[in-house]
Amino acid sequence: MTEVIKTDVLVIGSGIGGLYFAVHMAEHARVTIITKKESSTSNTNWAQGGIAATIDSSDSADLHLSDTLIAGAGLCDREMVKLMV
Known part of the structure; x- marks a missing residue:
């Protein structure tokens, strides 16, 4: 049916x-x-790294973008990460 x-x-x-x-x-x-x-x-339950954010004055959106791309081991779409960070 x-x-x-x-x-x-x-x-x-x-x-x-x-x-x-x-x-x-x-x-x-x-x-x-x-x-x-x-x-x-979902795989969200397996996430062990916590939430990444730019909360310190020594941090920046560009560093956060770079960290996310490195952690993604080449699997991330740079433009999508840039949009979300």
């Missing part, structure tokens, strides 16, 4: 970024989240 779900926004995955987006977008549109298991089984 095929079920049709009408939605304005489809979020694929249940990582912290997708869930944050879904919660805030839900104020403006119908949001549906799909994930392969329970929403609590």
Whole structure:
């Protein structure tokens, strides 16, 4: 049997970024989240490094960008990281 779900926004995955987006977008549109298991089984739960941010006067967005790209071991899209940092 095929079920049709009408939605304005489809979020694929249940990582912290997708869930944050879904919660805030839900104020403006119908949001549906799909994930392969329970929403609590994302890789976000395995993150061990905490949250990275520029909070000290000796830090900068450029250093944060560089640190993020290094930690990403070549897997990060530089333009996307630049947009998010």
